Amino acid sequence: MIIPESFHLSSYSVQDGIRIWWVRGLPCVVISVASYDDAWLYINGWGFAQNQAGRHVATVAFAAGLTRYDKNGDGLVAKDEVSGTDPMDKMLSPANFDVFDLDRDGKLTTSDWEVLAVDALHDEAFATPAIADGRLYVRTRSMRSCFGT
Ligand SMILES: [Ca+2]
């Protein structure tokens, strides 16, 4: 069985489900099933350039972000203060700002910006994390984890 997956195309044994071979380097979003015409295997997918492995936008600490974007000096970064054309400028642009403004108050603060904790999963995770009842659920290739109380 051949299955296009995020970043992979994998072949699994029908008898026992073991992955037999795989190809890496695919886009993060693969929508179609694979099609085969006795010569070629066809798949399609798409992805943002910045969401591809090795192309993530490097971020800076909040203090450096203030130096760069806080034009009125109030210690916060408002949506209309972000401009520019480099990858980080584009990532925080008004079109994307709400993704980072976690409390939707129109300003980026340390609580929006800083990484609060890191837990190494020791595996690849392609599924979107889910939040429910104060818990964060994360699925990797080998397990599901729940964070929270
Ligand atoms: Ca400001």
Ligand SMILES: [Ca+2]
């Ligand atoms: Ca905010």
